[in-house]
Amino acid sequence: xxxxxxxxxxxxxKGTQAKVLSQSSHIPHISTGDILRSAxxxxxxxxxxxxxxMEQGELVPDELMRSMVKERLTQSDTxxxxxxxxxxxxxxxxxxxEDFLAQVEQSCDVVINVEVPNEVLVERLLNRGRQDDTxxxxxxxxxxxxxxxxxxxxxxxxxxxxxxxxGNQSMETVTEELNQLLGAAVG
Ligand code: AMP
Numbered sequence: 776x777x778x779x780x781x782x783x784x785x786x787x788x789k790g791t792q793a794k795v796l797s798q799s800s801h802i803p804h805i806s807t808g809d810i811l812r813s814a815x816x817x818x819x820x821x822x823x824x825x826x827x828x829m830e831q832g833e834l835v836p837d838e839l840m841r842s843m844v845k846e847r848l849t850q851s852d853t854x855x856x857x858x859x860x861x862x863x864x865x866x867x868x869x870x871x872x873e874d875f876l877a878q879v880e881q882s883c884d885v886v887i888n889v890e891v892p893n894e895v896l897v898e899r900l901l902n903r904g905r906q907d908d909t910x911x912x913x914x915x916x917x918x919x920x921x922x923x924x925x926x927x928x929x930x931x932x933x934x935x936x937x938x939x940x941x942g943n944q945s946m947e948t949v950t951e952e953l954n955q956l957l958g959a960a961v962g
Pocket of ligand 1 (some may be wrong): 829833834840861862868903916
């Protein structure tokens with residue numbers, strides 16, 4: 776049983792690592808960014824409400840995120856565990872997740888904090904060429920991360936859940952270090 780959270784700034788490679796791990800461990804990868812992007816493409820009610828926030832690099836309101844995550848984490852495939860990528864994104868979301876998991880008698884095993892220096896992130900994000908990755912939006916997303924998401928590092932350190940990993944290495948090296956870390960943390 777593995778329940779883990781990937782934490783880290785946009786461009787840190789969380790999504791890539793989460794996908795690799797999901798495939799090797801057969802545990803569902805839950806990316807709130809992916810779910811939102813697909814809701815925008817399909818123009819569902821959630822997509823329509825989220826779109827403007829995403830285009831500006833702002834966080835989508837917690838209320839929308841809460842119902843989305845609750846719905847996803849009650850689907851049957853999550854009985855094997857889950858890999859959360861992009862959630863929680865602020866302290867209120869982390870507190871919600873903690874409460875929700877307590878209600879369903881679960882808790883996360885480990886929070887993986889993927890560390891990458893800011894100047895590397897800007898380069899990576901601009902090269903990625905996603906629609907919400909123009910320079911001003913990229914810079915804003917990094918500010919939002921620093922202000923709202925980075926406090927989760929202390930939040931999870933206080934709960935003895937935090938494990939940090941150097942994301943400024945080749946993808947393969949990060950995967951290797953991650954596997955070592957998880958072998959030690961949850962194996
Ligand atoms: P990501 O792919 O994780 O970088 O997410 C892309 C965009 O989706 C973010 O810039 C936010 O606008 C939105 N988003 C994703 N996850 C969350 C979340 N947990 N809370 C609020 N907004 C989110």
